[in-house]
Amino acid sequence: MNEISTVPHKIIGVAVIWNNQEQILIDRRRPGGTMGGLWEFPGGKIELGETIEECIQREIYEELGIEIKVGEHLITIDHTYKDLRVTLTVHHCYHLTGIPQAIECDEIRWVSLDELDSFTFPEANVEIIAALQKSQNYTF
Ligand SMILES: Nc1nc2c([nH]c(=O)n2[C@H]2C[C@H](O)[C@@H](COP(=O)(O)OP(=O)(O)OP(=O)(O)O)O2)c(=O)[nH]1
Numbered sequence: 001m002n003e004i005s006t007v008p009h010k011i012i013g014v015a016v017i018w019n020n021q022e023q024i025l026i027d028r029r030r031p032g033g034t035m036g037g038l039w040e041f042p043g044g045k046i047e048l049g050e051t052i053e054e055c056i057q058r059e060i061y062e063e064l065g066i067e068i069k070v071g072e073h074l075i076t077i078d079h080t081y082k083d084l085r086v087t088l089t090v091h092h093c094y095h096l097t098g099i100p101q102a103i104e105c106d107e108i109r110w111v112s113l114d115e116l117d118s119f120t121f122p123e124a125n126v127e128i129i130a131a132l133q134k135s136q137n138y139t140f
């Protein structure tokens with residue numbers, strides 16, 4: 001076949017949210033759906049007219065009910081799964097107010113950088129986690 005194959009492409013803003021105990025917030029995707037049951041960094045699709053920073057702030061409020069400060073860009077990953085392409089733009093973020101609630105996911109946890117290795121993430125996250133572990137002493 002010489003047809004150009006196209007898969008849906010999602011542009012996603014992703015947050016690595018730090019608290020004051022050097023922990024990061026991760027959430028478990030709901031079972032059943034795309035990548036169901038896997039852990040991820042919270043985030044979601046950019047809307048028309050929005051910057052990535054605005055997208056991240058909005059998604060985090062919608063998904064977890066908390067206010068964050070969006071900080072430095074960490075990494076952008078372009079990854080193609082079997083029938084989905086994602087561009088994940090990841091920023092360091094800082095937890096400001098509110099207790100995170102599992103509004104759109106199955107479960108949430110605060111974990112240390114070292115603990116990240118014991119959770120199963122989607123394939124595209126391998127590079128994000130490597131970048132994070134290299135950037136160790138991030139300070140706001
Ligand atoms: N939020 C987030 N998404 C990730 C990560 N790693 C990764 O591959 N993804 C993928 C999974 C999803 O296909 C996509 C995020 O899109 P989404 O959360 O807005 O959409 P969704 O799959 O829940 O589905 P829908 O809203 O379209 O119904 O990016 C990650 O660390 N965080």
Ligand SMILES: [Mg+2]
Binds near residue numbers: 042043044
């Ligand atoms: Mg999402």
